[in-house]
Amino acid sequence: MAINQAAYQELTSFCNTHNTTLVAVSKTKPVEDIKALYEMGQRDFGENYVQELIDKHPQLPSDIRWHFIGHLQSNKVKYIAPFVHLIHGVDSFKLLKEIDKQAAKNNRVIEVLLQMHIAQEETKFGLDDREVDEILNGEELSALKNVRIVGIMSMASFVDDEQQIRKEFLAAKKTFDHYAHHQVANVFMQYLSLGMSADYTIAVECGSNMIRVGSKLFGARS
Incomplete structure (x- = not known):
């Protein structure tokens, strides 16, 4: 079995202490590894690729809560709309509208996070503060009845400088707090999804209440 059981127990204890979702x-991990972690009590799993x-x-098992955490193309939304629990990477109003459309076809309300670009790397997807504001204060948003914005997701730069990582995470937290009591029916700021295997402790210090951990649990990517 490829699961790091000690790491999982350490992470669940950490998350329980800090009221954080793991x-x-x-x-890229096989179904057997997911089953092994499921049998240890894990229910939230994140995938990056629609086909996978x-x-x-x-x-x-049908009670797994699937999180789509990769870059999602509009034309792929229909494939995951029947069952996805939370879509983390919404980086345009166009994508938000498509999720709403596909959710309606499946008689569902799909919860999503807006992805903010906080890292120095140009390669990462995401919205800046102005674009987040345009979506959350846009007149068109209230017309979307089958999608609910429940938080913010971001990734920090891949650097060793903890001060820089902390600065980036705090920028996302500031935006999250700004919209915490936003008066739109389909906006309910609940989750700040920051932190991965290398930086989740800093993320939680900075206010994250959802962390996305892979290699610490499953080992290096296949």
């Missing part, structure tokens, strides 16, 4: 990032997620979904 999303086990299972991308729709392949795994029918092979695993």
